[in-house]
Amino acid sequence: MTMKKMSKTTKSNMITYLMVIVIFLVVEILVFTGNVSSLLQGLLVPLCAYIILAVSLNLTVGILGELSLGHAGFMCVGAFTSAFFSKCTVDTITASGLRYFLALLIGAAAAGICGILIGIPVLRLKGDYLAIVTLAFGEIIKNIVNILFIGRDSNGFHFSTKDSLSLGLEDGGKVIVNGPQGITGTPKDSTFFIGVVLILVTLFIVLNLIHSRSGRAIMAIRDNRIAAESVGINITKYKLMAFSISASLAGVAGVIYAHNLATLTAQPKNFGYNMSIMILVFVVLGGIGNMRGSIIAAIILTLLPELLRSLSDYRMLIYAVVLIVMMLFNWSPKAIEWRGKYSSKFRRKNKKSTKEAA
Amino acid sequence: MALLEVNNLGISFGGLRAVNEFHLKIEKGRLYGLIGPNGAGKTTVFNLLTGVYKPNEGVILLDGNNIVGRKTIDINKEGIARTFQNIRLFKDLTVLENVKVGLHNHYKYSTLEGIFRLPKYFKVEKAMDEKAMELLAVFDLDKEADTLAANLPYGKQRKLEITRALATEPKLLLLDEPAAGMNPNETKELMETIRFVRDEFHMTILLIEHDMKLVSGICEELTVLNFGEVLSEGNTSDVLNDPEVIKAYLGE
Numbered sequence: 001m002t003m004k005k006m007s008k009t010t011k012s013n014m015i016t017y018l019m020v021i022v023i024f025l026v027v028e029i030l031v032f033t034g035n036v037s038s039l040l041q042g043l044l045v046p047l048c049a050y051i052i053l054a055v056s057l058n059l060t061v062g063i064l065g066e067l068s069l070g071h072a073g074f075m076c077v078g079a080f081t082s083a084f085f086s087k088c089t090v091d092t093i094t095a096s097g098l099r100y101f102l103a104l105l106i107g108a109a110a111a112g113i114c115g116i117l118i119g120i121p122v123l124r125l126k127g128d129y130l131a132i133v134t135l136a137f138g139e140i141i142k143n144i145v146n147i148l149f150i151g152r153d154s155n156g157f158h159f160s161t162k163d164s165l166s167l168g169l170e171d172g173g174k175v176i177v178n179g180p181q182g183i184t185g186t187p188k189d190s191t192f193f194i195g196v197v198l199i200l201v202t203l204f205i206v207l208n209l210i211h212s213r214s215g216r217a218i219m220a221i222r223d224n225r226i227a228a229e230s231v232g233i234n235i236t237k238y239k240l241m242a243f244s245i246s247a248s249l250a251g252v253a254g255v256i257y258a259h260n261l262a263t264l265t266a267q268p269k270n271f272g273y274n275m276s277i278m279i280l281v282f283v284v285l286g287g288i289g290n291m292r293g294s295i296i297a298a299i300i301l302t303l304l305p306e307l308l309r310s311l312s313d314y315r316m317l318i319y320a321v322v323l324i325v326m327m328l329f330n331w332s333p334k335a336i337e338w339r340g341k342y343s344s345k346f347r348r349k350n351k352k353s354t355k356e357a358a
Numbered sequence: 359m360a361l362l363e364v365n366n367l368g369i370s371f372g373g374l375r376a377v378n379e380f381h382l383k384i385e386k387g388r389l390y391g392l393i394g395p396n397g398a399g400k401t402t403v404f405n406l407l408t409g410v411y412k413p414n415e416g417v418i419l420l421d422g423n424n425i426v427g428r429k430t431i432d433i434n435k436e437g438i439a440r441t442f443q444n445i446r447l448f449k450d451l452t453v454l455e456n457v458k459v460g461l462h463n464h465y466k467y468s469t470l471e472g473i474f475r476l477p478k479y480f481k482v483e484k485a486m487d488e489k490a491m492e493l494l495a496v497f498d499l500d501k502e503a504d505t506l507a508a509n510l511p512y513g514k515q516r517k518l519e520i521t522r523a524l525a526t527e528p529k530l531l532l533l534d535e536p537a538a539g540m541n542p543n544e545t546k547e548l549m550e551t552i553r554f555v556r557d558e559f560h561m562t563i564l565l566i567e568h569d570m571k572l573v574s575g576i577c578e579e580l581t582v583l584n585f586g587e588v589l590s591e592g593n594t595s596d597v598l599n600d601p602e603v604i605k606a607y608l609g610e
Contacts, residue, residue, distance in 0.1 A: 205473055212472025212479065213462065213486075220448045220459040227446035230408060231526050232434035232463045241469065289450075 048195025111251025
């Protein structure tokens with residue numbers, strides 16, 4: 001009985017990995033045969049970042065059961081720290097693979113640390129405080145980056161929060177982070193292939209975490225905090241663990257995103273509230289707690305507006321309507337009843353047919 | 359030495375004295391009942407014993423150690439496990455997983471070992487599965503191991519909650535109104551289960567119950583609580599015939 005159970009979850013995980021690989025191959029073939037417009041090709045790397053964001057946010061929302069409205073903030077932290085690192089070391093570390101790997105680690109660590117710092121006070125509270133604090137965090141990070149000026153010359157690093165002139169750089173000194181103009185000239189190391197590999201790594205981490213002792217503890221807290229405490233689960237520890245893993249994976253997405261742009265700036269569009277909500281839409285649409293669903297939702301909702309360009313003005317409107325419809329479909333008691341009836345009928349039919357075949 | 363010894367326990371919520379000068383002594387292996395009218399403070403006593411509330415004064419000795427002021431999770435590690443009046447299962451986890459959460463502190467591997475699927479993960483998970491299935495089999499729940507806890511019938515949910523509590527390997531098991539919402543047949547089965555747990559696991563059990571048939575059927579000793587104070591205590595039959603107790607339950 002237990003062996004069957006194990007293989008069932010492993011099988012489901014395998015299907016998810018396989019799905020990602022198949023989509024990757026299909027896209028590669030389409031690109032190779034010239035069936036993908038250059039516009040869509042440009043979307044492939046950001047799409048990888050969005051998928052990782054969706055999967056990592058699903059860890060917070062679906063598995064931990066806490067609402068986070070500032071996921072783009074963690075992405076922003078990962079993006080800027082890693083872009084800063086890459087730009088500083090682009091001359092000293094010439095092997096782009098090694099530099100990218102280090103950038104990944106730095107981006108993930110920085111975002112993870114932010115996650116821990118926010119999580120320590122907030123996750124001790126019961127209720128929706130996390131949503132409010134993360135919402136504020138996302139906006140704060142975006143605004144800090146916009147007033148941050150960092151330059152480097154032979155004397156070392158110079159910081160300022162006013163403008164690039166007040167950095168007082170020597171001749172030949174370089175401005176690395178230029179306030180609202182952001183970071184220009186980050187090496188474009190991200191490729192679709194690396195993105196897909198990182199999606200697989202993210203899935204590996206998240207899915208394996210869920211189906212382990214720690215994952216069970218996290219879900220137990222989600223389902224019933226008081227009961228989890230009564231059987232000796234350390235609530236704060238496991239909440240913090242899930243939240244910081246989720247944050248550092250968002251940082252990874254930020255690294256991918258940053259190393260795909262000539263100019264990295266923090267605007268409301270890419271790191272603001274809208275972005276956080278968009279990721280949340282991916283999660284809700286794909287099914288809360290359902291990683292495969294998050295991936296599919298991220299793909300559809302990223303590509304659809306590009307495919308239906310004439311409708312792109314109504315994109316946010318369509319999002320809102322789709323979100324409401326999906327919420328009703330997922331959570332309304334009548335809809336659940338209907339789905340239960342439908343799926344059990346379907347299953348019974350399946351069983352019958354297998355029996356007949358046997 | 360008694361397994362559990364409580365002395366002079368008291369707690370106030372604002373101006374309300376919920377529990378006052380409460381005392382209790384349970385010997386190892388006993389089946390002890392805590393009864394009293396609604397609002398007498400029975401569940402509050404449970405919450406004090408498990409660290410959900412911190413008492414204003416008093417001592418709680420478990421096996422000689424004072425556990426007053428300890429956190430709920432530490433008290434569970436010390437050896438007190440409980441069930442809840444309104445069932446609190448991990449609804450979206452399977453029956454098997456519910457029990458495995460109960461085993462959490464006895465079968466360990468690190469999070470990294472879990473994520474990277476190192477050999478220890480497989481070894482410990484296998485041991486957990488075996489132990490959990492063994493426990494489930496005892497309570498006749500092994501056939502439902504893969505069912506979601508939320509989809510179990512009511513009586514089995516109660517049983518699963520007891521199984522989960524036992525998985526934490528407690529010295530003392532607290533059952534908060536285990537028969538609530540059960541029909542007479544289910545109650546009868548439950549009584550057998552409780553007695554079985556006591557005998558098979560050599561467990562000491564303290565239970566809150568309103569169902570007098572259950573109380574008089576299985577409890578060896580009773581404490582009656584009324585308005586937060588001990589009204590009567592001793593052997594079940596003596597207590598139930600105490601005129602004070604009858605007065606508290608039936609009025610004058």
